[in-house]
Amino acid sequence: MELHDVWFVLIAVLWTGYFFLEGFDFGVGILTKLLARDRPERRVLINTIGPVWDGNEVWLLTAGGATFAAFPEWYATLFSGFYLPLLFILVCLIVRGVAFEYRAKRPEENWQRNWETAIFWTSLLPAFLWGVAFGNIVGGVKIDRNFEYVGDVWDLLNPYALLGGLVTLTLFTFHGAVFTALKTVGDIRERARKLALKVGVVTALVALVFLLWTQIDSGDAKSMVALVVAVAALVAALVAIQAGREGWSFAFSGVTIVAAVAMLFLTLFPNVMPSTLNADWSLTVTNASSSPYTLKIMTWCAGVATPLVMLYQGWTYWVFRKRIGTQHIAEPAH
Amino acid sequence: MDLALAPETLARWQFGITTVYHFLFVPLTISLAALTAGLQTAWVRTENEKYLRATKFWGKLFLINIAMGVVTGIVQEFQFGMNWSDYSRFVGDVFGAPLAFEALIAFFFESTFIGLWIFGWDKLPKKIHLACIWMVSIGTILSAYFILAANSWMQHPVGYRINKEKGRAELTDFWAVLTQNTALSQVFHTMSAAFLTGGAFMVGIAAFHLYRKKHIPVMKTSLRLGLVTVVIAGLLTAVSGDVLGKVMFKQQPMKMAAAEALWDGEAPAPFSVFAYGDVEEGHNKVAIEVPGLLSFLANDDFSSYVPGINDVNKAEQEKFGPGDYRPNIPVAYWGFRWMIGFGMTSFAIGLAGLWLTRKKFLLPKHLRVGEDEVPHVVLFRNKALGPKLTRLYWLAAIWTLGFPLIANSWGWIFTEMGRQPWVVYGVLQTRRAVSPGVSQGEVLTSMIVFTALYAVLAVVEVKLLVKYVKAGPPELTEADLTPPTKIGGDSRDADKPMAFSY
Numbered sequence: 001m002e003l004h005d006v007w008f009v010l011i012a013v014l015w016t017g018y019f020f021l022e023g024f025d026f027g028v029g030i031l032t033k034l035l036a037r038d039r040p041e042r043r044v045l046i047n048t049i050g051p052v053w054d055g056n057e058v059w060l061l062t063a064g065g066a067t068f069a070a071f072p073e074w075y076a077t078l079f080s081g082f083y084l085p086l087l088f089i090l091v092c093l094i095v096r097g098v099a100f101e102y103r104a105k106r107p108e109e110n111w112q113r114n115w116e117t118a119i120f121w122t123s124l125l126p127a128f129l130w131g132v133a134f135g136n137i138v139g140g141v142k143i144d145r146n147f148e149y150v151g152d153v154w155d156l157l158n159p160y161a162l163l164g165g166l167v168t169l170t171l172f173t174f175h176g177a178v179f180t181a182l183k184t185v186g187d188i189r190e191r192a193r194k195l196a197l198k199v200g201v202v203t204a205l206v207a208l209v210f211l212l213w214t215q216i217d218s219g220d221a222k223s224m225v226a227l228v229v230a231v232a233a234l235v236a237a238l239v240a241i242q243a244g245r246e247g248w249s250f251a252f253s254g255v256t257i258v259a260a261v262a263m264l265f266l267t268l269f270p271n272v273m274p275s276t277l278n279a280d281w282s283l284t285v286t287n288a289s290s291s292p293y294t295l296k297i298m299t300w301c302a303g304v305a306t307p308l309v310m311l312y313q314g315w316t317y318w319v320f321r322k323r324i325g326t327q328h329i330a331e332p333a334h
Numbered sequence: 335m336d337l338a339l340a341p342e343t344l345a346r347w348q349f350g351i352t353t354v355y356h357f358l359f360v361p362l363t364i365s366l367a368a369l370t371a372g373l374q375t376a377w378v379r380t381e382n383e384k385y386l387r388a389t390k391f392w393g394k395l396f397l398i399n400i401a402m403g404v405v406t407g408i409v410q411e412f413q414f415g416m417n418w419s420d421y422s423r424f425v426g427d428v429f430g431a432p433l434a435f436e437a438l439i440a441f442f443f444e445s446t447f448i449g450l451w452i453f454g455w456d457k458l459p460k461k462i463h464l465a466c467i468w469m470v471s472i473g474t475i476l477s478a479y480f481i482l483a484a485n486s487w488m489q490h491p492v493g494y495r496i497n498k499e500k501g502r503a504e505l506t507d508f509w510a511v512l513t514q515n516t517a518l519s520q521v522f523h524t525m526s527a528a529f530l531t532g533g534a535f536m537v538g539i540a541a542f543h544l545y546r547k548k549h550i551p552v553m554k555t556s557l558r559l560g561l562v563t564v565v566i567a568g569l570l571t572a573v574s575g576d577v578l579g580k581v582m583f584k585q586q587p588m589k590m591a592a593a594e595a596l597w598d599g600e601a602p603a604p605f606s607v608f609a610y611g612d613v614e615e616g617h618n619k620v621a622i623e624v625p626g627l628l629s630f631l632a633n634d635d636f637s638s639y640v641p642g643i644n645d646v647n648k649a650e651q652e653k654f655g656p657g658d659y660r661p662n663i664p665v666a667y668w669g670f671r672w673m674i675g676f677g678m679t680s681f682a683i684g685l686a687g688l689w690l691t692r693k694k695f696l697l698p699k700h701l702r703v704g705e706d707e708v709p710h711v712v713l714f715r716n717k718a719l720g721p722k723l724t725r726l727y728w729l730a731a732i733w734t735l736g737f738p739l740i741a742n743s744w745g746w747i748f749t750e751m752g753r754q755p756w757v758v759y760g761v762l763q764t765r766r767a768v769s770p771g772v773s774q775g776e777v778l779t780s781m782i783v784f785t786a787l788y789a790v791l792a793v794v795e796v797k798l799l800v801k802y803v804k805a806g807p808p809e810l811t812e813a814d815l816t817p818p819t820k821i822g823g824d825s826r827d828a829d830k831p832m833a834f835s836y
Contacts, residue, residue, distance in 0.1 A: 050835065054404065058437065058442050061437045064415075068415065068430035069430030070434075075422055076419035079415030080417070080419035084776060087779070090409055094405040097404055104835070105801075106801070148771040150771065290426065291505065293508075294427050312447075319450065328832050330831035
């Protein structure tokens with residue numbers, strides 16, 4: 001395995017980390033409208049991810065930075081090519097971060113309601129758009145001989161990619177509902193469980209169609225294994241939540257995300273962005289990657305830093321391990 | 335295509351707007367993190383409640399500020415790929431590495447421990463909670479270091495070779511990128527300026543409360559901490575500025591000649607106090623100068639030769655081929671002056687304040703005050719200043735609290751625009767760095783969206799800051815004074831409300 005292959009795997013790991021972690025916090029954001037009945041319940045939801053959402057989001061920044069360093073051509077083509085959708089995602093992430101921090105800092109009804117609406121939409125839209133983006137990465141886009149994206153924004157909204165968007169949207173909502181059931185106490189926990197069951201069934205159907213489509217299009221034996229694991233884990237997550245085993249259910253919905261991302265990267269390899277115009281114009285791990293020296297330094301850094309990050313982020317979850325309910329939310333002094 | 339709306343011009347404007355805006359929050363975040371950590375350390379060590387109230391007060395302002403710093407930073411991580419894809423392709427092998435290091439090492443640190451600090455008051459034992467804010471502070475400093483090392487490579491590329499076959503720059507010596515003198519002096523200068531910024535912010539807000547005779551014990555402590563910070567950081571900013579200037583005179587003589595509107599080389603070279611010139615003709619019509627000073631700034635003597643704009647332009651034409659290698663001279667010239675002027679005004683106000691509000695040093699007994707009294711403003715030995723002059727000092731401190739922010743902005747505008755037409759000095763020109771596939775309409779859209787969004791958020795943020803500044807330090811609760819002894823909190827009461835919730 002050469003270094004650029006290692007980095008292909010590491011980029012996959014970073015995206016997996018991002019979707020696993022921010023996946024449930026996007027889901028929780030969406031539940032503020034789907035599940036919460038009033039402001040105290042919305043605040044319970046927001047506070048389940050309060051201490052951790054910012055750290056979760058850094059997985060995205062790291063995926064971006066690492067792609068820049070390890071596969072500059074991929075970074076350049078991807079982000080200049082998907083310009084407007086990415087702009088949209090960035091605007092959502094900006095507003096979302098501010099919304100979490102500022103919502104409770106003023107008592108006015110309008111202020112709080114507006115930021116709550118913002119939290120819902122800025123969680124929902126990126127949850128959908130990341131799926132669209134990955135659908136396009138895996139499905140391939142119009143890339144010319146200079147590695148420039150030459151399609152337009154409408155080309156990105158093709159049926160396969162849109163279905164990918166539905167998969168991430170429903171999967172993250174499910175993941176978030178299971179997380180909520182795991183992290184809350186009282187009435188909202190019961191309702192989160194019921195909602196998870198409903199959303200989970202829809203997720204299973206949409207995901208199955210999308211993954212099968214991917215498998216038929218560009219799959220092999222390995223990707224088939226990942227597909228089976230993803231679907232089996234989703235079913236297991238559903239069974240577990242039905243049985244009231246929230247911890248197991250969350251672990252399984254996590255495995256679903258890991259396996260689904262693994263499957264997409266397996267079908268992608270050795271390409272990183274296939275061209276639909278000419279197979280010779282595809283970006284691959286070889287023609288898009290940095291020099292061996294840069295990759296070597298990066299490997300050292302990632303090899304040391306990533307386990308440490310997992311360790312101290314894991315510790316954070318342990319510190320905030322207690323379930324919360326409306327009784328734990330104090331009215332802040334203004 | 336109209337030049338004013340060319341994609342390159344728009345992309346440059348967008349980068350300028352988003353980066354200058356982002357950098358309003360960065361220096362405040364860096365300095366307030368450390369200052370808040372310092373105050374909290376004082377609380378943990380002395381158990382004096384005024385330090386805890388100060389920690390909570392400045393911590394709140396710090397959080398309002400870092401939220402904006404974090405979200406506007408996301409754009410920076412992706413903007414290179416979006417608007418500067420040819421730049422990314424050309425330099426990614428070199429420039430990407432410090433960026434990835436920044437994310438992997440610094441961003442994770444900052445963002446994880448900030449969550450622990452915000453929500454950890456009733457979940458972590460006192461000392462561990464304190465350690466979290468220090469971790470955040472370390473994260474902000476590491477982050478600054480990596481990104482400044484990356485920027486320094488654009489100012490003065492080292493540790494790389496050009497791979498002709500692949501048409502890109504490739505890293506050959508990462509250590510050189512991280513430790514070259516450009517990087518070290520830029521870090522020194524930027525960090526000093528960051529603390530000058532936080533110090534002046536603290537002094538201005540403390541002055542606001544002391545002027546109104548409110549929250550005196552907490553604000554007196556804050557005033558002193560702010561003043562000492564301003565004076566030390568101000569001095570270091572000047573020293574590091576001189577060091578960085580000397581480095582730049584060697585590495586980018588064009589930038590420094592432009593900063594001085596020195597059209598033709600001179601020995602000894604004068605420092606320009608005021609100049610008004612004709613850029614097309616390449617000379618000044620009006621110039622007020624201090625003889626020999628520029629030679630000193632460049633080379634530590636009063637007689638040596640400093641090359642002028644026209645000389646460097648000619649030299650670069652010979653080296654890189656025909657073209658105009660001059661940056662925007664008026665922007666460089668005035669940017670340089672505004673940077674120094676605004677920064678050093680804050681330093682002067684801080685220095686004056688440290689003397690005027692001195693506690694015991696050279697202060698007669700009858701002018702010393704108790705813990706709950708506003709300090710007298712004393713210029714000479716035996717007499718406090720009258721109410722009008724006292725008022726004037728407090729108002730000056732209040733009205734100049736944002737001066738270092740202006741200085742920082744002009745500093746960046748100067749150093750980035752002073753490097754033009756290069757994006758990587760001597761290696762890649764800015765016009766060759768822009769994304770060829772991104773249309774004028776797309777860049778225009780994103781520029782308008784970011785500018786409008788940032789403008790709205792600026793209003794929201796400033797209003798929020800003003801609200802919490804006016805509210806003053808919070809009263810302490812029972813829970814504040816009885817921190818947990820176990821990680822995760824002491825669970826005596828399962829339904830106890832969280833100390834902090836969103």
